[in-house]
Amino acid sequence: MNEYLDNSNKQIKLAIMFVTGYGGEGYSWRFNDSNPKAYTDINAYIELAKLAEQGKIHMLFIADTPAMVGAGVNGDMARKSPMFVMEPMTMLAAVATHTQKIGLVATYSTTYNLPYNLARQLKTLDLISGGRVGWNAVTTGTREVAYNFGTSPLPDTTTRYEMADEMVEAVQSLWGSFGENAYITDQQTGEFIKMDQLTPANFNGQYYQTQGPLPIPPSPQGQPPIFQAGPSFEGVEMAGKFASGVYANPFTIEEARHYRNLLKQSAIKYGRNPEEINMFSGFMVTVGDTYEEALARRHQLLDFMRKDAFDGQIRYLSAMIGINLPDLNLNEPLPKSLQYQATPNPSDPRSLRAVELIKQGLSPRDVLANGVINYHPVVVGTPDDVADFIEEWFKAGATDGFSIVPESQKGVKDFVEKVVPVLQKRGLYHLDYEGNTLREHLGVPKQYGVRK
Ligand SMILES: Cc1cc2nc3c(=O)[nH]c(=O)nc-3n(C[C@H](O)[C@H](O)[C@H](O)COP(=O)(O)O)c2cc1C
Secondary structure: OOHHHOOOOOOOEEEEEEOEOOEOOOOHHHOOOOOOOHHHOHHHHHHHHHHHHHOOOOEEEEOOOOOOOOOOHHHOOOOOOOOOOOOHHHHHHHHHOOOOOOEEEEEEEOOOOOHHHHHHHHHHHHHHOOOOEEEEEEOOOOHHHHHHOOOOOOOOHHHHHHHHHHHHHHHHHHHHOEOOOOEEEEOOOOEEEOHHHEOOOOEEOOOOEEOOOOOOOOEOOEOOOEEEOOOOHHHHHHHHHHEEEEEEOOOOHHHHHHHHHHHHHHHHHOOOOHHHOEEEEEEEEEEOOOHHHHHHHHHHHHHOOOHHHHHHHHHHHHHHHOOOOOOOOOOOOOOHHHHHHOOOOOOOOOHHHHHHHHHOOOOHHHHHHOOOOOOOOEEEEOHHHHHHHHHHHHHOOOOOEEEEEEOOHHHHHHHHHHHHHHHHHOOOOOOOOOOOOHHHHHOOOOOOOOOO
16 A cells, blocks of 8 residues: 555544535435424534534535535425535634634635635635634536526536636635734734735736735634545646645545545645645444434435435436336345346446345345435444444545535434544544644645745
């Protein structure tokens, strides 16, 4: 194993992904232990953030798409809660004032923003939070976003990544335009700031231009670290240039290790230390005191689905395993002869797990309840089962950390109260925060302005 993939002397880093105040599943708002109005209830977010902080979770990760997509089938919010919060920065400003340590990573598009606004808002939030903010700089691949911003069509991938490079540099130039020691506020002499330490950013790119300076001083971490999500060649290049964290969605250890290696190589290519780039692999979790208890909760999620949606899942599962399921009893294991015939569909990496569970004798409905069609690997089980998954991936050098997506509000509590102590006992996870800022939590160096 390459030395920079070796995790033997390391501990995992954990993010909790905030999909909405409900957790990571579109139907979880219906659990009787959920607050059905969590989408619009700031106290629900604050409560979750405080819980996560009790578990010494390194950061909250706020995914975002500024369009009504991913909320259900084609953005249908009729039955499913959305996959986004109302507005990330506004929500995090409130959360920041009720937390002390936890990192706050917000997703903002590099295609559908202007550098001055973004630099200003993120640096303000970084100051409000005492240096705990990160920016997940995504290029936006969703055409509905283009419609919302009146600039359809969506630029092609190459253009979007050219824009992303410019956006990140322009924002960092603005951040660095206010001298690190310029904010003196000397009441005796009457000097508020050292004007000679403010220099215009004068960023003059093909897509973005901005003059500056931005009149906002540094936060305790200087400026927010950059995160990236998007596995294309261009995405990996961007991560190598700028990212301190990458949000990834591998489904197998091999896939994850390959991707992590690409990211570290990309950092080296751009003259950076590979340790500075932290890969967070998404995985979803439902914890119970027993496997049966956890599975029962996942069955409830299936019960919340309308019949047509459930039938769609069964058809999809059929395609994953190469067996026509609708005519079979979905609550019983498949006959042995059919189990034997199950074959993973090579076009979907999640099929391997689906076939494995069918061959273990789980009924098709139980297989679905295990979350084989979710957007990340799903672990359903006891705190030890979840810790085993984390340990296996981490020891195999597959990832630097995880972005955990609990299924519900209760799932966050269960993870913090039941899984975190197991990870700590195994020596895999820290007992307390390493410092006060997100950069300290991630172990990435200070950077102010553009990288020199
Ligand atoms: C794990 C993961 C999380 C992502 N989260 C977001 C997000 O919150 N908002 C968004 O607009 N795009 C998000 N993306 C999409 C990427 O920004 C990108 O547009 C898409 O993956 C295509 O990227 P590529 O062109 O590099 O392949 C995410 C991608 C991945 C892999």
